[in-house]
Amino acid sequence: MSKENNIIRSSDIFLLKCQTGIRGMDDITDGGIPGGRPTLVCGSAGCGKTLLAIEFLVHGAIKYDEPGVFMSFEESSEELAQNVASLGFDLNELVSAHKLILDHVSIEPGEIEETGEYDLEGLFIRLNHSIDSIGAKRVVLDTIESLFGGLANESILRAELRRLFRWLKAKGVTAIITGERGEGTLTRHGLEEYVSDCVILLDNRVEGQITTRRLRIIKYRGSKHGTNEYPFLIDEMGISVLPITSLGLRHVVSSERISSGISRLDTMMGGEGYYRGSSILVSGTAGTGKTSIAASFADAACNRGERCLYFAFEESPSQIIRNMLSIGIDLEPWIKQELLDIYAVRPTIYGLETHLVKMYKLVREFKPKVVIIDPVTNLIAIGSDTEVKSMLSRLIDFLKSNQITAFFTNLSHTGAALEQTEFGISSLMDTWLLLRDIEIGSERNRGLYILKSRGMAHSNQIREFLLTDDGIDLVDVYLGPAGVLTGTARIAQEIQEKAAQNLHKREIEQKKREIYRRRAAIKARIAALNSEFEESQEDFDKLTQQEEAQERTLAEEQAKIAHLRAADKPNENQ
């Protein structure tokens, strides 16, 4: 703790603030409107001045125990009570509980004749009586400028109004004075001259046939306040002003990882999935499976027991449920368990700011851990690039600061560079998945790759993305010399490769067989030669034997002859 924090700043001492109780209003006014002083709320017809004023009183009476007086110069008490009954405010009950006084001041110009000097002491007495009778702390004068229509003597009126505002200040009540917007001035009769502590301007602008309500604090003496135009909503809960500004880049980040619902995709991101509280963008052309990836993520979140808010700008909830059932993702039980809420609305129904305010409101009410916006591109139809970008950056900041993981889908158009989003929101995203059509051989297949993923190791490979009956599956694509192949081309290529391999095998076998045959032939020849060789040996042996036999026979013959001739016997034994 630094020492400065203990120093009471002068603003804390002097400026008393009065909480309006209107959601968001007290944030942008840094604590409320000036207490004990009048505040001017101006704006054109139908922009919610009276409602703001009534809410100020109702919240005062209920939440802050500060009774209030509503002095109406336009609507009667009955009309007022009826008008706000739809917002759940029971004025009559507050009136009977002495928490509120409704006083209708009607001035019929035709009824009144003016002769000579007068003042508005009657009004003062009336107001004073009302304030005192219930101890009111809050006063609304709606719209006091109507007096200018009923009373002709403007100089008296102006003097009296000046006196009235001084009197209100002296009385110490916090007052809201409403005023109709004039040409070139804040109010028709220049009330801003008299009420100068705090001036709030309400606006209801139409752009492209869509109206957006905006609120701006024009001045607030002695207090810091938001200077922007803040969009606000009037719905069944009354007014909500949402201080939607860029909250700055100060959010705490989590290093917790959450599954994308597709195990193979988790593997691609280091095996763990997205970071909690990060922003994820999936872009791709029509029919690439963006919603399926979103639904997988929603399913995974609900499986973890986390709440998921799904903003659908294209399909109705039942359509999403039906379609996702076809790929084996059943979202219906999650809706029944209130883990999932699908908020489907056409983007063109509101302006961008109103959408943003609605989203804020829903996020605050539903408190999801995961928010899906499908597709974010549809919002571009209702705003310019810069507006959409500013809206999204504020939305992302808001979600991030609440540690909500944001998942956006982005429809990119065929022909446009894929690595480009329409309004340059890619820089706002932490993880960017790109789905692309791979068209090969008159066939379209889906490819998925991670274009970027801040702060984590991730695969840089393209995976083929299959939508099966059991959900999403990612398979390796064929990476061959001919490039990336998917789908049947991948299968065909695989078959082809197998065939080539078979052929090769056969060729080798054939060659082997040939060699074998050749070797066999050689062997045979060797055998033949051997036998020839043996034959010739035999012949040789035969010839030798024959010769020996002949010689023997010859020797015998000679011996016989010699015997016959009686030749002396050679000494054969010697």
Next chain:
Amino acid sequence: MKNIAERTGQGSEKSEADVYVLRLYVAGQTPKSMVAFANLKKLCEEHLAGKYEIEVIDLVKNPQLARGDQILAIPTLVRRLPQPLKKIIGDLSNSERVLVGLDIRSLKE
């Protein structure tokens, strides 16, 4: 100044339709109120002698009465009868306009 109805003698016998029932709203005894009352009294005596009644209501004493007749300006003169309701604000110094405002045709005519 009195806070009660002040009815001149003869007026009570007249039929209701001819009676002017007037209420003057004031806030305390301010000079403006005094002037207004004096002017009114004089005017009535001149033009409506005997058929008018004036009720002076001091809002300082009875602030809750301001609501009923939708009183803003002080002084305000309200013509409650004859119908319709008419209001004249101011100190009634311009008797011409008061006569027109109260829709009184002078008795002197």
